[in-house]
Amino acid sequence: MLFLCTRENYTAEELFKIKQLRQIVEKSEELQIGTDETFLTKFLYYTHWDTFKAYQAIHAYYDFKLKHPTWMAHHPIQYYSKVFNATQCRFIMPQTDKNGRVLVIFKTVDAFQQFPDYLQHLIEMDDLIFESLLMLPRVQQNGITVICDLQGTTRNFLRQFSPSFMKIVNEKNGILPFSQRIVHIIQRGFLMHVTSSLFLPFMNKEFKERIFTHDGRHLNKLRDMVGFDSLPAEYGGPATNVLDTSLMLNHLNQNADYLEKIQSYKKRIL
Structure with a gap:
């Protein structure tokens, strides 16, 4: 299961x-x-x-x-529910990829006008998602595959991506305890290429080797690497593989108490 x-x-x-x-x-x-x-x-x-x-x-x-305390979640699941449901941008598939890794999909959805503190919400939501995934023995053993769909990237996102922001993203990537993380970036158009070109220079060599880019119009390589049966329909998988945020949200809610408890874990300065 x-x-x-x-x-x-x-x-x-x-x-x-x-x-x-x-x-x-x-x-x-x-x-x-x-x-x-x-x-x-x-x-x-x-x-x-x-x-x-x-x-x-x-x-x-x-x-x-x-x-960097603001790069960790500090609220219960319910605090993020409105953003989560309104944006429909974080998903988990009910089956693993062809290599046994849990498959998650992150989409860029511009909701900056609707939620003034939107970027901070995304940072904390993603922290919760990663922590919830790391509870799963399958993830601890095999890692995860992440599809980052950047096709919804707007200039509102690009304004946030300063060099200092990118450095912290890279720093956090370096401390997340995933045994393996494969990232597939889907991009199409000028803004998407700008986004990936902003991120990649700040990634360490080991992590870069696990990042693969795909043109949004040609997804054969993605299908070969992830597996046809595992992919969402919109990325070339079976028509029955429809993205559904409720799978991720239910998983978060079922583990809400534990996820809230570990938010209090910390290191003190002696």
């Missing part, structure tokens, strides 16, 4: 690593975080079950949160 949040069996070695990381975290005077299994294993999978590197990754994550 795609949204199954518990894993049935760990090996003896994995259980030892979970216990070891828990003990290290609990001894830390700086980290004010939980040590539940779901939380710890997302960092262990990310670091290929290297306990020391997982501990470093946790510190890096909360160093970023300490430095």
Whole structure:
């Protein structure tokens, strides 16, 4: 099941690593975080079950949160529901891509006039979405595939994309504990090419190698890489694969308590 949040069996070695990381975290005077299994294993999978590197990754994550608190969600799910429903720009597919990665679709939808603090809402919504996905054992193990559809990009978006903004985007990409992230950018027209050319220079080499661009009119490569059966209909998949925001919103709502709890996790300066 795609949204199954518990894993049935760990090996003896994995259980030892979970216990070891828990003990290290609990001894830390700086980290004010939980040590539940779901939380710890997302960092262990990310670091290929290297306990020391997982501990470093946790510190890096909360160093970023300490430095850039506005780039993390700070409200319950209900706070974002109006923007989420009005924009219809964040989706998850009910089946994985052909490589077993959970498939999510992000669209650029201009709602700056409707929501004055729209960009901040998007930043926090995406943080919630990523955290909710990282709860899933399938995501912890296999990672995610993201289709970024930039065809709705307007000049209102471009005004927000300063070099300092792009640097923080890259910095956050570097601390998100996904074991693998494949990104497909769909673009068409001048503004879309400007958008991707603004983002890419700030991405690190490793992340750039996992980014693939596609012309919005020719999606054969996208279909080959993701798999026909997994793609939404509007990107060349089966006609029955209709994008539906309720799948993502239901997943967020079902895990609302946990997602709100981890928002309080932090690192303190001694």
